[in-house]
Amino acid sequence: MKASPLVCWLHDCSQGSTALVGGKCASLGELMRAGALVPPGFAVTVAGYRQFLAGSGAQHLLASHLEQLDYRDPQALDAASAEIRAHLESATFTAQLEDEIAEFYRRLGERCGDAAVAVAVRSSATAEDLPNASFAGQQDSFLWIRGAGQVLQYVRRCFASLFGARALAYRARMGFDHDKVAICVGVQKMVDSSAAGVMFTLNPSNGDPSTILINANFGFGESVVGGEVTPDEFMVNKVGLEILRRVVSRKQVYYTVDRESQVSRRFELAAELQEAPSLRDEEIVELAGIGKRLEQHYGYPLDLEWAVERGTAGATDVFILQARPETVWSNKARVPASPAGASPMDLILSTILAGQRLG
Numbered sequence: 001m002k003a004s005p006l007v008c009w010l011h012d013c014s015q016g017s018t019a020l021v022g023g024k025c026a027s028l029g030e031l032m033r034a035g036a037l038v039p040p041g042f043a044v045t046v047a048g049y050r051q052f053l054a055g056s057g058a059q060h061l062l063a064s065h066l067e068q069l070d071y072r073d074p075q076a077l078d079a080a081s082a083e084i085r086a087h088l089e090s091a092t093f094t095a096q097l098e099d100e101i102a103e104f105y106r107r108l109g110e111r112c113g114d115a116a117v118a119v120a121v122r123s124s125a126t127a128e129d130l131p132n133a134s135f136a137g138q139q140d141s142f143l144w145i146r147g148a149g150q151v152l153q154y155v156r157r158c159f160a161s162l163f164g165a166r167a168l169a170y171r172a173r174m175g176f177d178h179d180k181v182a183i184c185v186g187v188q189k190m191v192d193s194s195a196a197g198v199m200f201t202l203n204p205s206n207g208d209p210s211t212i213l214i215n216a217n218f219g220f221g222e223s224v225v226g227g228e229v230t231p232d233e234f235m236v237n238k239v240g241l242e243i244l245r246r247v248v249s250r251k252q253v254y255y256t257v258d259r260e261s262q263v264s265r266r267f268e269l270a271a272e273l274q275e276a277p278s279l280r281d282e283e284i285v286e287l288a289g290i291g292k293r294l295e296q297h298y299g300y301p302l303d304l305e306w307a308v309e310r311g312t313a314g315a316t317d318v319f320i321l322q323a324r325p326e327t328v329w330s331n332k333a334r335v336p337a338s339p340a341g342a343s344p345m346d347l348i349l350s351t352i353l354a355g356q357r358l359g
Contacts, residue, residue: 022124041188056091193307196221207329219254
């Protein structure tokens with residue numbers, strides 16, 4: 001039987017690769033197969049994580065802390081999590097795994113024309129982004145990481161984040177066995193985005209499947225995902241892609257790269273931009289069209305992360321950074337339009353009496 005790779009390219013992954021690279025990286029590979037514009041990158045696989053964990057000597061520590069842990073005790077949970085994470089963050093890679101991660105990063109740099117290409121280092125758990133459970137945001141991700149040494153450091157931190165207090169408590173509550181949940185890490189070329197945010201291929205407030213909702217802010221998407229701003233909101237008709245509603249909010253902060261230190265950080269938004277729309281109309285329509293096509297590809301409503309990169313010559317690239325099932329309205333039981341056994345005439349009369357339009 002062929003051994004699983006320690007590291008693989010995202011473009012070699014698909015929706016069926018969750019057991020190898022986790023939900024997030026599998027989704028990125030599937031997005032590429034669906035024709036979406038996705039930043040190139042690679043994944044450190046379950047096999048890589050298992051090799052790291054075995055070499056870290058953490059198994060005894062995990063068993064002694066997790067078997068008897070009361071997940072309803074916040075202090076005990078925080079203490080156990082802190083000790084486990086500190087141990088893993090100071091552990092070393094095997095020479096094989098360290099060499100493979102460094103080599104894939106070197107080859108990514110060659111592809112991007114930058115030996116120290118800036119990347120996002122993102123956790124991808126094997127029990128993540130499932131239709132019946134949302135693990136989004138429970139493991140760590142890091143933006144604008146440069147150099148092989150920094151990539152290795154942050155891959156280690158992503159591995160350790162599988163044992164964050166929130167993640168431990170959620171897995172216990174949902175009945176997931178800690179030993180059977182693994183974590184992978186995606187390393188992707190960073191999008192130097194002018195605007196970013198999230199998009200739902202239905203209306204998340206009422207479940208209306210005929211509309212698409214886009215939330216946006218300037219810079220990277222962290223201010224939107226982290227709830228640090230009230231984002232701009234754009235509602236689009238899914239059929240004709242007409243913009244139905246624009247709500248431009250007052251946005252005071254955003255995230256982007258500090259050009260001097262070459263790290264991602266939070267900035268105050270210039271006064272003249274705070275109440276300006278973060279997206280142009282043509283970008284809104286293009287985003288909605290991408291969301292519509294991806295929903296058709298996956299076959300269910302989606303929660304998407306995206307970023308727009310505007311070039312100096314006026315060209316705009318719209319990247320999709322993540323796709324996961326929409327888990328609120330998609331899991332609601334559908335109420336039948338009429339009682340079981342009702343005739344077509346019963347349905348017509350009931351809609352007339354209720355004041356509803358037919359068709």
